[in-house]
Amino acid sequence: MFELEKLVRKNILELKSYSSARDEFSGKEGIFLDANENPFGELNRYPDPYQKELKSALSKVKGVSEQNIFIGNGSDEVIDLVYRVFCNPGIDKALSFTPTYGMYEVSANINDVAYIKLPLNEYFQIDKESLTPYLKDEKLKVIFVCSPNNPTGNVLSDIEFVLENFSGIVVVDEAYADFCSLPSWSQKINQFPNLIVMQTFSKARGLAGARVGIAYASSQIISLMNKVKPPYNVSALNQQAALTALMNTAIYEQQKNEILKQRTLLETELSKLNCVKRIYASDANFILIKVSDANIIYEFLVSHKIITRNRNTVVRNCIRITVGTAEENKQLINILKEFKA
Ligand SMILES: *Cc1c(COP(=O)(O)O)cnc(C)c1O
Numbered sequence: 001m002f003e004l005e006k007l008v009r010k011n012i013l014e015l016k017s018y019s020s021a022r023d024e025f026s027g028k029e030g031i032f033l034d035a036n037e038n039p040f041g042e043l044n045r046y047p048d049p050y051q052k053e054l055k056s057a058l059s060k061v062k063g064v065s066e067q068n069i070f071i072g073n074g075s076d077e078v079i080d081l082v083y084r085v086f087c088n089p090g091i092d093k094a095l096s097f098t099p100t101y102g103m104y105e106v107s108a109n110i111n112d113v114a115y116i117k118l119p120l121n122e123y124f125q126i127d128k129e130s131l132t133p134y135l136k137d138e139k140l141k142v143i144f145v146c147s148p149n150n151p152t153g154n155v156l157s158d159i160e161f162v163l164e165n166f167s168g169i170v171v172v173d174e175a176y177a178d179f180c181s182l183p184s185w186s187q188k189i190n191q192f193p194n195l196i197v198m199q200t201f202s203k204a205r206g207l208a209g210a211r212v213g214i215a216y217a218s219s220q221i222i223s224l225m226n227k228v229k230p231p232y233n234v235s236a237l238n239q240q241a242a243l244t245a246l247m248n249t250a251i252y253e254q255q256k257n258e259i260l261k262q263r264t265l266l267e268t269e270l271s272k273l274n275c276v277k278r279i280y281a282s283d284a285n286f287i288l289i290k291v292s293d294a295n296i297i298y299e300f301l302v303s304h305k306i307i308t309r310n311r312n313t314v315v316r317n318c319i320r321i322t323v324g325t326a327e328e329n330k331q332l333i334n335i336l337k338e339f340k341a
Pocket residue numbers: 073074075076077101146150173175199200201202203208211212213
């Protein structure tokens with residue numbers, strides 16, 4: 001049985017959050033003498049604390065009600081807020097799988113939350129048998145599931161099993177969902193009260209520099225995250241950049257299709273190379289490859305000013321390659337052709 005109030009930290013349930021000047025009066029017209037701003041200039045006003053324009057646009061594009069949307073200073077802020085709302089420091093636990101995105105663990109450590117890492121199986125899928133004993137642990141508050149997963153690139157199949165058998169919070173990180181043809185879990189937040197879905201403007205939407213992350217969840221969970229966030233957590237510049245990127249559907253589609261086309265080309269070219277031992281199927285904008293010696297090949301590429309992500313410490317002899325432009329990918333392949341083991 002899922003009971004939200006039992007999961008939330010007591011101090012957060014009882015928290016009376018900061019009421020900003022823009023909370024108390026949010027109209028656009030008027031003489032604003034309430035927030036000690038400088039009356040002159042372009043960026044002189046505090047931004048909308050609840051990003052209403054951006055949420056309204058997102059709501060239409062994503063088919064999720066505005067009350068079910070939270071916008072953060074990147075997904076990394078969303079991850080931090082999940083810990084702060086649900087996990088008592090020094091007491092509660094979180095769980096994720098390995099290999100996966102490193103920030104779930106770092107953020108757990110920052111928040112003094114015990115972090116359990118369960119290995120994915122040989123197909124990089126959830127091992128339900130090894131997960132099951134943890135699902136009844138009352139101190140376990142949050143499970144992070146990244147799908148498509150970073151750095152492996154594949155979609156995880158047993159998310160529904162986790163949602164149904166765990167009465168804590170399940171965060172599904174969809175940073176790479178744009179590159180995959182499956183429907184988003186954001187369409188299931190009404191069916192699963194314990195589900196939080198994360199997306200970001202940093203990957204397919206091309207705004208890594210702007211720091212805009214999204215969470216979709218029940219309106220109760222969204223209210224708790226709003227209570228805990230800093231009042232003006234997304235700058236006016238970043239809200240505007242996200243809104244512009246969201247409205248630019250043609251550019252988004254064109255870039256996404258080009259990246260997907262380049263991913264296929266890159267897979268074909270990589271498969272012809274001797275030093276490449278295995279190419280893992282990807283539903284994202286990167287490819288994980290197993291090579292003869294990841295450390296040596298990584299350094300060889302760096303010496304030719306090509307920077308990839310050496311994942312040798314998490315998946316033996318594996319390198320994660322982001323799909324670049326046609327020209328960048330061609331240069332990568334040409335340099336790799338020169339590599340002699
Ligand atoms: C890149 C990435 C993010 C994005 O984080 P931002 O803080 O929004 O830039 C989130 N999750 C995963 C798994 C990622 O790879």
